[in-house]
Amino acid sequence: MTPWTHSLAAGLDRALQPPAVRRAGRAARELAGLLLPVDCAVCGLRDGAVCPECAGQLAGALLRPFRAERDAAALPLVSAGPDAGPVPLAVVAAGRYDGSLARALLAFKDHGRTPVGRHLRPAVHRALAAVPALVTERPPGGPGVAPALLVPVPGSAAGFRRRGYDPVAELLTGPLPPGWELAPWLLRPARRRAGPGAGLGRGSSSASHAGTAATLRRRRSTGRFRATDPARFPGSRSVVLFDDVMTTGSTLAAAWHALDRVGRRPVAAVVLAAVTAPGARPSGGLNSP
Ligand SMILES: [Zn+2]
Known part of the structure; x- marks a missing residue:
């Protein structure tokens, strides 16, 4: 894509969902909630x-951000340093996906209850502020973990049409903690492409890896998102992903691979809620008090 068509595409994206329209929609929904x-x-x-x-x-459920990558089997593996083996991508979660947080998130995401976001946003900020203390690994040769560009995992167009809002963007409204800059333009949903090579970019050595599970996983994951050409965002700031819920980590993995392919490998991810191992959940599950 030429720079001109890039900026045209970006302009169209903005025109489809201009900030003023989003603000008006949010205000109307919150007013309806009051009336x-x-x-x-x-x-x-x-x-x-x-x-x-x-x-x-x-x-109370959102009081203490924690490292949540342990139970997410689909996260990408990254180097933990020259003397250590690969480890899952560091993920900081604001809370565990169960009990009151699960019910609040369900209402917020799928039942149009956007005023609930007022109770969730402070926890997102707390998790972002906790990243420097919780993520102490330093990527080899790269900048530190924070300050960083925060890249929201984009929702699908179908999800936006169904809800009328993007839950992840709603969670990130308002100023972020010092040092964080929101960079939603770095990642967008990819258009679906058919065929066995879908999701593979130029330069992929598909022949040498064809048939391996890793390649198949990479094809699936890179096909979901498209990262912006790095020439459009020069700079060396770290990239950190943000999503509302992490279950297996496959969505974060897809976003990570898309950015890695353009040379902007995320150093960590932050989520509002992480599904933790079944043994760690209260026996009552989502219906527990
Ligand atoms: Zn209540």
Whole structure:
């Protein structure tokens, strides 16, 4: 794509969802939430977007960001240094996906309850602020983990049409903690391409690796997202991914591979909620108090 068509495409993207329209939509949804009586998104019983009791539970569930990559089997493996073996990509989560946080996120993501975001955004900020302390690995030869460009994992166009908003973008509205710069233009959903080579870019040595599980996984994952040409964003700042929920880590892996292919390998990821190992969940699952 030429620089001209690049900027045309970027302009069209912005025109389809200009910030003023998004702000107006958010304001209308939040006003509707104030005017219409709503049941708490977490307990479904008491009044309010999130009732005071559930707000307290939610705040407690989001109090301490933690390293969450251990149970996510699909994360990319990265070098932990010259003397260490490969390790999964470092992921900082604001909370565990269960209990009140799971219910709040479900309402926020899939039931249009965007006012719930007010209770989730402070936790995103806390997780971002905790990254320098929690991610102490330094990528060989690269800049430190923070300050960094924060790249939201893009949602699909179909998801945006269905919801009328992008939950990940909603979580990142407002100023970020010092040192963080939002860089949503670095990554976008890829258009679907048919055929066995879908997702492979120029220079991929498909012949030498054809048939290996790693290559198949790479084809699938790189095919989901497309990273912007690095010439459009010169600079050496670290790149950190952001997503709302991590389960196996496959979505983060897809985003990581897309950026890695253009030479901007993310050094870590931050998520609002991480699904942790089944043994670590309360026995009541999502319906537990
Ligand atoms: Zn409640």
